[in-house]
Amino acid sequence: MIKKITVSVPGCIGNLGSGFDCIGMSIELFNIFTFELSEKFSITVADPDIDSTEENLCFKTFENVCKLFNKKTPVIRIEIKSNIPVGRGLGSSGTAVLSGIIAGLCFSGRNIEPSEILKIGRQFEGHLDDIAPSLLGGLVIIAEDNDKLIWKQFEIPDGIYSVFFISEQKFSTKKAREILPRKVPLSDAVFNLSRACLLPFAFFEKDSNLLRIALQDRLHQIYRKKFYPHFDILYDSAIQSGAAGCCLSGAGPSVVAFSFGEPNNIVKRWTHVIKEMGIKGEIKVMKPGGKTTWKLY
Structure with a gap:
């Protein structure tokens, strides 16, 4: 027993x-x-x-x-x-x-x-x-x-890193789902379908241009980020720092950026941004x- x-x-x-x-x-x-x-x-x-x-x-x-x-x-x-x-x-x-x-x-x-x-x-x-x-x-x-x-x-292929901004503020998954619309435009559904089909290939081929596009979303992120004012700031700074792509982690509020290689530039940039903007949270690098x-x- x-x-x-x-x-x-x-x-x-x-x-x-x-x-x-x-x-x-x-x-x-x-x-x-x-x-x-x-x-x-x-x-x-x-x-x-x-x-x-x-x-x-x-x-x-x-x-x-x-x-x-x-x-x-x-x-x-x-x-x-x-x-x-x-x-x-x-x-x-x-x-x-x-x-x-x-x-x-x-x-x-x-x-x-x-x-x-x-x-x-x-x-x-x-x-x-x-x-x-x-x-x-x-x-x-x-x-x-x-x-x-x-x-x-x-x-997941070797050499891929995920850089997380882990928000100090919690956000209920239930609430994050409740803010989503019950119906979406057909064009938004097609937008997501086309990108989701590309997502695995972007990782396996380590194609930064493809991953940046494949992580784009019009079904949940576009609505949830309104409750996370740090998202657009961190997204833009991650891409400018050479990230292969960036998105919400789960339903948020944390954000993850991917790097095909050492992620030092993203870490440095995010560290500067959250300090300068007074965004509360911590940055962690983890392997998928x-x-x-x-x-x-």
Whole structure:
């Protein structure tokens, strides 16, 4: 019988540029969750933004997965080592959902299959452009066909860097979705479709001109950036500093710029800009990639 499981889950860039709700990329920044049988329920976490009660997202997911397979939820203690800031568009909530699903499947005696994880994850997240890349790693394109999930996963070539401006201010993913229109012009839909088709090739061929275009968007970024006054400033300065492309990370408010080679110019420029403009946040350089792993005890 399983007594303990540790799940390591990377963050991600969901809604990658033109790939609204269908394309995402994992990043090498991990949250680590340990679920262990115990005589008393508890959650240990240092991050004050993460709930330590039974309302905690990873526990609620774990509990619901156990119920899904008609298993009694065991008494457990959870330890969370959080490295991904909450509410900044780096996939923190997706890591909690994935860890809860995987732990729930293990403690319910189920096999861990990507298709089952993603099918369950859809119930909690609604869209899978975040948890699919965090689970599978790399660049992931995901779609549905009559309730069947279809995806393609690609490894990210070496020498690609992602430079993040991680906003000090949080922004609710729910609110970020509510501000989007229910209908968009046909021309905007075609604009995004054409660019999303180019997106994987831009990365694999390391084509800066192509990536800059492929990351353009008229479905979500154009509306959300109105709530993020720092976006246009950082976008323009990134491109001027030689970035291959730039976009919101997830639903924002964080911004990511890509570099095909050392990103020092972008880092220096952004550091100067946020200081000069009084933009609150930090800059981090991370490599794309990383996937979910787990260990049973």
